[in-house]
Every structure is written in C-alpha cells, then in structure tokens.
Amino acid sequence: MGLMSNxxxxxxxxxxxxxxPLDVEARDEMDLREDLAIDSLSVIxxxxxxxxxxxxxIFHVDNINQLVKVxxxxxxxxxxxxxxxGIIGEEEVI
Structure with missing residues (x-):
C-alpha cells in the first residue's frame, strides 16, 4: 500500500x-459514515x-469524494x- 508504514x-x-462516536475497532471495509457514524463535520x-x-x-477536490471507507x-x-x-511502481523518478 505505497510507502506508509504499518x-x-x-x-x-x-x-x-x-x-x-462509536466504541468500535476501525476495519478496512467499514464505511466512515454508516458503520462508524462519522458525520460530514467529523470527516473534515x-x-x-x-x-x-x-x-x-493529502486531500483535494479530485480525491475527497472517494473518501467513503477506511x-x-x-x-x-x-x-x-x-x-x-518520487516513486512510481518500483522505479524512482529522476
């Protein structure tokens, strides 16, 4: 998953x-709004x-609407x- 560490x-x-606001463990497949009850103000x-x-x-107009799940x-x-x-795939961009 890119260059983020565990x-x-x-x-x-x-x-x-x-x-x-819920006492739950965030899992990858969870919907931020529906499963975790994170409203639009909390998303901001x-x-x-x-x-x-x-x-x-990180976020801009092109990717913010993709933010649905964890x-x-x-x-x-x-x-x-x-x-x-500067890395694309496994190659470094010069």
Whole structure:
C-alpha cells in the first residue's frame, strides 16, 4: 500500500476510532459514515488531523469524494505518500 508504514496505518485507524462516536475497532471495509457514524463535520476534522499527522497535504477536490471507507482513506494517503516520494511502481523518478 505505497510507502506508509504499518505504524502509520495503525495510527490512522486509531485516529478514526477517536473521531467516531462509536466504541468500535476501525476495519478496512467499514464505511466512515454508516458503520462508524462519522458525520460530514467529523470527516473534515479527520482530514485535517490526517494531514497534520502525516505532515503533508493529502486531500483535494479530485480525491475527497472517494473518501467513503477506511480503506479509501488508507489508499489515498498511501498514494499521496508514494507520489511525493518520487516513486512510481518500483522505479524512482529522476
């Protein structure tokens, strides 16, 4: 899943669990709104805290509408980390 470490993935899931009003463990297949009861205002909070945690801008108008499930959040973050590292697939961009 890109260049995110297991530690970063776990931290992102813990952040989701903190923002969710429910006492549940965040799993990849869970819907942020339906399964975790994260409303639109909390989604904005989640986005801001994810970007602060990772130290970079992750979300923009092209990918924010893809943010439905936990796995979507992890995928978008991994893709952005991979883009910014200059790596495409297994080759480094010069």
């Amino acid at each position: 530690d970063q993935t776990l931290k992102l899931k813990k952040l989701i669990e903190t923002i969710s 909070r989640l986005i801001l805290e994810v970007e602060e945690m990772l130290g970079r801008s 796995e979507d959040l992890l995928r978008i973050c991994a893709e952005k980390c991979q883009e910014e590292s």
